[in-house]
Amino acid sequence: MPGKLMEYFNKQPRIGILSTSSKEGKVDSAIFGSPRMVDEKTVVMGLGNNRTLAYLRENPNAVYMIMEPGKTIMDWKGIRVYLKMKTYATSGQALDTMRSQIAKISGEQAAKMIHAAVTFEISELRPLIDMGQGWEKSI
Numbered sequence: 001m002p003g004k005l006m007e008y009f010n011k012q013p014r015i016g017i018l019s020t021s022s023k024e025g026k027v028d029s030a031i032f033g034s035p036r037m038v039d040e041k042t043v044v045m046g047l048g049n050n051r052t053l054a055y056l057r058e059n060p061n062a063v064y065m066i067m068e069p070g071k072t073i074m075d076w077k078g079i080r081v082y083l084k085m086k087t088y089a090t091s092g093q094a095l096d097t098m099r100s101q102i103a104k105i106s107g108e109q110a111a112k113m114i115h116a117a118v119t120f121e122i123s124e125l126r127p128l129i130d131m132g133q134g135w136e137k138s139i
Contacts (some may be wrong), residue, residue, distance in 0.1 A: 005125070008038045008079070009066070012040055012105075016066040018045075034102060038063035041122050043083060046098040046114035053088070053116055054071055060085035062120065078128030083120035090116050100125055 012033075019029045028051050035045040043064070045059040047053045056062065062085065089095050094117040103111035 004056050005079075006037045006040065009035075009043075010063050014066060016064050018052060019063045020067070021059050022055045023058040026055070028052060031127070032064075032107075037096055041080065043120040043122060045118050045120075047116045048113050049115035053118075056085045056088070056118065065128070066087070074129065076128055078127040080128065081110075081122055082124035082126070084123050086121050087120070088116045088118045088120045
């Protein structure tokens with residue numbers, strides 16, 4: 001089901017919530033629309049010079065959650081993607097490419113706000129509502 005996951009993850013428009021934690025356990029959640037799966041194990045995104053990036057520098061683990069409402073809570077669709085930051089670049093080709101992609105989608109002003117290009121490895125997938133179902137049944 002990797003192709004189905006990439007198609008669902010990269011679908012636009014969509015937003016999700018990226019949750020991070022500092023080394024002391026302070027938690028942060030922020031809304032992002034830019035994360036993109038580039039292959040079945042890799043997610044890339046652009047970040048500003050903000051709390052999310054600061055926490056990732058202290059603790060590379062994060063969760064990106066995509067949700068789509070349904071008639072009842074059991075009808076909601078979505079997925080929780082557990083991530084581990086592998087690299088981040090605050091200069092160079094990766095950042096230039098990320099800014100260029102964001103400029104095309106969200107405009108030059110949004111692109112100028114990007115401070116780092118971040119690469120994550122996917123470590124685990126879980127459905128939005130976990131009642132013993134596989135992730136593919138949740139999207």
